[in-house]
Amino acid sequence: MNRKFAAVMAGLMLTAALTGCSAKQDVEQPDIYVICKSKDSYWDTTRWGAVDAGEEMGLNVYYEAPETEAEIDVQIQMVRDAIAAGADAIVLAPLDTDALNDVLQEATAQGIPVLTIDSDVSYEGRAVCVSTQNQSAGAIAARESADLLEGEGEVGIICHKADAQTAKERMGGFVTELDGSLLVADAYPHIKVVDVKYGEGDVERSKEGTKQLIEEHPDLKLVYATNQPGTVGACKAIEELGLGDQITLVGFDYFNGADAYINSGILDGVITQNPYNMGYLGVRYAKKLIEGDIVPSIVDTGATYVEAANLNDADIQWLLDPIVDRPAFKD
Numbered sequence: 001m002n003r004k005f006a007a008v009m010a011g012l013m014l015t016a017a018l019t020g021c022s023a024k025q026d027v028e029q030p031d032i033y034v035i036c037k038s039k040d041s042y043w044d045t046t047r048w049g050a051v052d053a054g055e056e057m058g059l060n061v062y063y064e065a066p067e068t069e070a071e072i073d074v075q076i077q078m079v080r081d082a083i084a085a086g087a088d089a090i091v092l093a094p095l096d097t098d099a100l101n102d103v104l105q106e107a108t109a110q111g112i113p114v115l116t117i118d119s120d121v122s123y124e125g126r127a128v129c130v131s132t133q134n135q136s137a138g139a140i141a142a143r144e145s146a147d148l149l150e151g152e153g154e155v156g157i158i159c160h161k162a163d164a165q166t167a168k169e170r171m172g173g174f175v176t177e178l179d180g181s182l183l184v185a186d187a188y189p190h191i192k193v194v195d196v197k198y199g200e201g202d203v204e205r206s207k208e209g210t211k212q213l214i215e216e217h218p219d220l221k222l223v224y225a226t227n228q229p230g231t232v233g234a235c236k237a238i239e240e241l242g243l244g245d246q247i248t249l250v251g252f253d254y255f256n257g258a259d260a261y262i263n264s265g266i267l268d269g270v271i272t273q274n275p276y277n278m279g280y281l282g283v284r285y286a287k288k289l290i291e292g293d294i295v296p297s298i299v300d301t302g303a304t305y306v307e308a309a310n311l312n313d314a315d316i317q318w319l320l321d322p323i324v325d326r327p328a329f330k331d
């Protein structure tokens with residue numbers, strides 16, 4: 001077993017899973033390697049989904065992620081390590097659309113099924129992608145924004161990365177929806193996207209980017225942030241500038257503390273993904289592939305708009321916190 005992988009194993013005590021401790025894995029059970037994008041707490045929910053699926057389905061689940069989303073080479077090495085360790089399947093949230101293709105090809109050449117979660121790769125040999133349909137999620141954000149703007153105003157975007165598939169689609173879906181479609185040409189003629197700043201998945205950079213948007217565009221009415229650090233940074237910027245009444249904010253990815261920003265009117269709404277189901281279904285489909293079952297090529301885990309009006313609904317609360325009361329992972 002590769003020592004670099006924290007041993008988070010299905011069928012073990014909760015404490016064992018949390019400390020990544022070294023109890024012996026079940027040698028009879030298939031080994032699923034789940035590799036996410038970073039150690040950011042966003043991924044804890046995905047990890048719990050994977051751990052739960054492994055426990056319920058009798059699989060050894062090994063989890064790993066680079067420190068930050070900038071470490072593509074580290075992630076490539078993690079896939080290589082999983083192959084060397086004898087993985088039966090690899091579930092990957094890829095940091096780049098193309099950069100992992102070669103190593104994934106090595107995996108499939110050795111008969112190891114590869115599944116993607118959260119984001120996809122361009123390698124056609126991956127078996128299934130379990131993710132949000134980000135283009136549609138961007139379109140939902142656009143329609144909600146247009147409603148909040150009552151059809152009129154300047155918009156700035158805090159995008160998480162110029163080259164990430166999720167970012168391109170969330171922005172593309174947003175702008176396309178505002179521009180109109182074949183059915184509704186020029187859908188919102190009085191709404192204009194005036195600028196895009198890149199937060200690089202970092203709260204501070206997203207906060208500074210939001211402040212720049214506001215300074216450089218005095219008529220700006222709405223900010224759309226395309227991921228969690230972007231949304232947190234935009235909330236902080238608008239709060240620090242005391243502009244909660246003047247700037248509307250539509251974000252992406254619910255986070256701890258978002259309810260306070262929603263209730264105070266700084267955050268108007270947030271597109272919420274289902275990271276728990278990405279982890280859970282990624283492992284479930286890995287099992288199916290190991291057993292030789294046919295799986296769909298794409299699985300949509302959905303996107304839900306959360307705002308003050310539905311924040312306290314029971315189904316929304318469950319979506320926002322599917323891992324109620326579980327402590328944070330220590331590794």
Ligand code: BGC
Nearest residue numbers: 037042118166201227228253
């Ligand atoms: C995206 C992930 C990203 C995460 C944290 C989510 O919105 O789906 O791709 O890694 O935000 O930045």
